[in-house]
Every structure is written in C-alpha cells, then in structure tokens.
Amino acid sequence: MAAIDVEKVKNDFPIFDIKVGGKPLVYLDSAATSQKPRKVINAISKYYKRYNANIHRGVYKIAEQATEEYIKSKKKVAKLVNADSGENLVYTRNTTESINMVSYTWAEQNVGSGDHILVTDMEHHSNIVPWQMLAKRKGAILDYISLNNEHSELDEESIETQLAKNPKLLAITHCSNVLGTIVDVKSITRKAHQTGAKVLVDGAQSVPHMPVDIADIGCDFLAFSGHKMLGPTGIGVLYAKHDILEESQPFLGGGDMIKTVERQDFTPNDVPWKFEAGTPNIEGGIALGVAVDYLRKIGMGSIREHEKMLTRYALEKLSGIDKVNLFGLPVERIESRGGVVPFAINGIHPHDVATIFDSEGIAIRAGHHCAMPLVVEILKEPALSRISFYLYNNERDVDAAVAAINKAKSIFKIQ
Ligand SMILES: Cc1ncc(COP(=O)(O)O)c(C=O)c1O
Known part of the structure; x- marks a missing residue:
C-alpha cells in the first residue's frame, strides 16, 4: 500500500490556497464534510x-x-x-x-x-x-x-x-x-x-x-x-x-x-x-x-492506513497534555478506531476551544455532533471538541492542533 503524498494531494484541493485570518487553512473537520478536489469541482x-x-x-x-x-x-x-x-x-x-x-x-x-x-x-x-x-x-x-x-x-x-x-x-x-x-x-x-x-x-x-x-x-x-x-x-x-x-x-x-x-x-x-x-x-x-x-486512485486501503497513522500520532500527542480528556478506544486498539479524535479540556467550553482554533486558521467541530443521546446522556458532556482526518491531513496539522490546545489553556489560565 503506497503512502500518501499529502503535499501532492493538497495541491489538488483549491481550498488549501486560502488564508484564514492570514494563516493557512488547517482543515480538521472532514467528519462533517470533506474538501473537494479540483477534478470534482x-x-x-x-x-x-x-x-x-x-x-x-x-x-x-x-x-x-x-x-x-x-x-x-x-x-x-x-x-x-x-x-x-x-x-x-x-x-x-x-x-x-x-x-x-x-x-x-x-x-x-x-x-x-x-x-x-x-x-x-x-x-x-x-x-x-x-x-x-x-x-x-x-x-x-x-x-x-x-x-x-x-x-x-x-x-x-x-x-x-x-x-x-x-x-x-x-x-x-x-x-x-x-x-x-x-x-x-x-x-x-x-x-x-x-x-x-x-x-x-x-x-x-x-x-x-x-x-x-x-x-x-x-x-x-x-x-x-x-x-x-x-x-x-x-x-x-x-x-x-x-x-x-x-x-x-x-x-x-x-x-x-x-x-x-x-x-x-x-x-x-x-x-x-x-x-x-x-x-x-x-x-x-x-x-x-x-x-x-x-x-x-489513491486507494481506500492507503487512506485507512494514513488516517490510522494520524490518529495514533494525535492520541499520543494529546494524551500527554494535562487537563485534556480523550474519548473512545485507546491507541492500542487503533485497528478499531477511525480518524476521529474527540476531546475536552477541563475548564474550557468546547465552543471556546473551537473559536481559539479558528483564530489559528484551524477548523474543528464543537458541539453534540448530532449524537445527543451519546454525548449528553451517556458521556455526560454538554459538548465535545472533535478533530477528524482525511487524506489531505498530515502530522503538521496535528502539531498545529496541539499548539492551539496549549494556547487555549494559557488564555484560560488552565495549568
Ligand atoms: C455517522 C453519521 N451518520 C449520518 C450522518 C448524516 O449525514 P448527512 O448529513 O450527510 O445526511 C452523519 C453526518 O455527520 C454521520 O456522521
């Protein structure tokens, strides 16, 4: 299975030419909707x-x-x-x-x-x-x-x-x-x-x-x-x-x-x-x-492997940050986990987290994710922040998310 050349893939997606508040777009919300390659447009x-x-x-x-x-x-x-x-x-x-x-x-x-x-x-x-x-x-x-x-x-x-x-x-x-x-x-x-x-x-x-x-x-x-x-x-x-x-x-x-x-x-x-x-x-x-x-052409198997690699990387990085709670299966069970990483930061509402991410040009989703019985009744969270991956993401996007989490913690003075 060929590894995905993310830079090459990104060139196929015109949206990655835009700047958000002067910063390049980091799109981590593909579970909501994906971006579109030029050929589709x-x-x-x-x-x-x-x-x-x-x-x-x-x-x-x-x-x-x-x-x-x-x-x-x-x-x-x-x-x-x-x-x-x-x-x-x-x-x-x-x-x-x-x-x-x-x-x-x-x-x-x-x-x-x-x-x-x-x-x-x-x-x-x-x-x-x-x-x-x-x-x-x-x-x-x-x-x-x-x-x-x-x-x-x-x-x-x-x-x-x-x-x-x-x-x-x-x-x-x-x-x-x-x-x-x-x-x-x-x-x-x-x-x-x-x-x-x-x-x-x-x-x-x-x-x-x-x-x-x-x-x-x-x-x-x-x-x-x-x-x-x-x-x-x-x-x-x-x-x-x-x-x-x-x-x-x-x-x-x-x-x-x-x-x-x-x-x-x-x-x-x-x-x-x-x-x-x-x-x-x-x-x-x-x-x-x-x-x-x-x-x-990219291959569904390659896409799955790529997202597995990114999810593993994200789970490892995020689990090392104090006051960040992760949900879902642990990294050891990566085979049963798709490219979705839900998290909450103690003391910061997920909507505030998403707004701070946005100030860095990073798009993530915050809310009940159209699954209120799960998020509200079972996980007992008012909302969650969620990072989700696709074939155009790479480790740098995860690093940007980690930096944004640390920025949010520092703004809200969470140690
Ligand atoms: C698991 C799952 N089912 C159904 C849907 C609904 O998809 P759509 O809004 O395209 O109908 C979504 C959308 O996020 C989803 O994640």
Missing part, C-alpha cells in the same frame, strides 16, 4: 458548460451524454463498495435521506405494532430520529444496544440481549462520528440475520475512509453521503439488496419513477429508478463518480 462546471440536459428523456446528443455519465457514476460507486452494478444503488440527497427512504418504504411495509427496531447508543441523529418517527407511526418499540463500561464500544452482552427480542431491523453505524469506534458490522450482521432481522449499516463515516465491501458485510442496506467523500453536497447513496428494492413500495411519487400512469393508478418504474422521483441531482451524481475515481 471541474466536473460540475463541465456538466453545466458542455452538456447540461435532463436525463432519461432526451433523444438528443447532450441529453444522452448526461444520462450516460449519470449511470456511469453509479457503476463507479457500486464498484467502490462491491455492490455488483449500479442497479441496486439509489441516489438520494445524503445519508439522512437514504435512511428515511428505508423507513418510509421497506420498514413502512414490514414493521408493525409491537415490533422491535434496534439501534445502538452510538448512532447519529440520522439513524435515530427516522426510527423514532416510524415507531410512533406504527406503535413499534425502539431498543438500544448499550455501550461497555468505558463508553467506547458496543457491549457484547447487550448485543445478545437485544437481538434475542427478534427485532425486525437492526440499524447500526459502521463507524461512530463521535468516538471513531469501528463496529464489526460483518459479525453483527450475521448474528442479526440469524434472528431474522434485516440490517441497515450507516456508512457515512466508513465508506469515505476505508475499504467497505457490501458483499462481505452481507448487510441489507447501506447508506452514505457524497459530500463526506470528496463529492458535492446534495448527493447521497442508498444500497439495498435487489429483492428488497423490488418488493418495496416507492418513496416519492412523480416523474421518472413510473413506467405508465393512468388517471387512477400508475405502474412503478424498474429498480432503482422507481426510488428516484423527479429530476435528480445530475451534476452531483456525475461529480460523485469523479470523486470515487480520485479515491480509488
């Missing part, structure tokens, strides 16, 4: 400049080109996650919409009163609220797999106890956006299938950062977002097994999702188009394909 403008047309309908050249490029992008995305062809991929707006799509289609038809839906205490709101809404609509019961005593990974006993309730669905994150914990989704999918549950994997923090193989995991659904993997905002992906897509009712009704329409009824289109009603985000889909080309 150019793909969007090329579509508008050279072949802007609606897809699926036109018989003229540029419409055919747009349709071809859109379908080609799905094939690229499918290849990235080993999903055969693009046929079982639905383009959505983001992970959130992908998960909601499952709740309003397959789950709407298959979850009933008194049924159990299972999530974990590590989920993003996107993988909690749609299931709360479904539970309310259907009179179903929402259960949680709890965390171990260290609050760093799922509790094995709780997995067994909750699966013994025979849930209809297990909806589980592959990598926590708060703790960075990587869940063994392959093993838990196997266990869940033995109880008859379907499994939805939230891949928002895994697909952009490590090799993900749908066939190997064996899950029924996988949701992820283009904007976290070098693609534009407004394009997301839902993979579902073919028979599930065939059997599920459409989500939204309108153009493109039909074969025929009569005054009282309609015949839905083939999979996956029956789930893509109306004109989609054409340029977003095409640019996501270009983002995937970029990622595959």
